[in-house]
Amino acid sequence: MAMTNLGTQTIARPLNGKVNMLGTNPIAMSAPAQDLPPFVLDMSTTVVATGKIRSAERRGESIPEGWLVDDNSLPVTDPAAFDEGTGHLQMLGGSLATGGAKGYGLALMVDILCGVLSGASVGPDSRLLEKDSENTGQEDQNIGHFFLAIQVDAFRPKDEFNSHMDQMLQTLLSCPPVTPEKKVVYPGYMEATARSNTDEVTMDKTVFEQLKKLAAELHVTPPASEELVNVR
Structure with missing residues (x-):
């Protein structure tokens, strides 16, 4: 555990x-x-984990009712509300x-x-x-x-x-x-x-670009080649 x-x-x-x-x-x-x-x-x-909320925001998708609520405990389906502080986990x-x-x-x-x-x-x-x-x-x-x-x-x-x-x-x-x-x-x-x-990894496009940028900053080779990554 x-x-x-x-x-x-x-x-x-x-x-x-x-x-x-x-x-x-x-x-x-x-x-x-x-x-x-x-x-x-x-x-x-x-x-839910916060990563799923931010992933939905990057894809321009709404989130299910029940993940976030507003100050009056009413459902919030806009994932952007979490980082804006108007939607509470x-x-x-x-x-x-x-x-x-x-x-x-x-x-x-x-x-x-x-x-x-x-x-x-x-x-x-x-x-x-x-x-x-x-x-x-x-x-x-x-x-x-x-x-x-x-x-x-x-x-x-x-x-x-x-x-x-x-x-x-x-x-x-x-x-x-x-x-x-x-x-x-x-x-x-x-x-x-x-x-x-499969040997292929499915990854959010934004996350993939962030990992490539981080790898470049640290002067390391990304763990997966682009051929093995299914970028969404």
């Missing part, structure tokens, strides 16, 4: 709050299987009625394990409550991390664990889908399948 808080980078509001005090505070967890691709979870504790689950307390609690869990436990910064800082507190501490983000590795064979033989994982994951893959063209999968399956089917 791995978690990272955003230190002093506060981009989301606590549930029912008016001041940004939390980060996306992502959580990741992976477990091996035997023949099937491993379970690989990588999620933010906000309803919701915690995973959205409002209290739809499970937002779960995302809020998970975000705080990440801040505790990554920040309070390690001595790094956490999002909820009393300076944020002071007048003109915008960007307080942004110059020193002091991000914290938490890692947990479990030795499987301290609990049961590895082969048994991996085989049991295969049984569980295969049962999920065999679940009848609601719509035939969209099968049931699990976190990590689609990514593993995509990697095995």
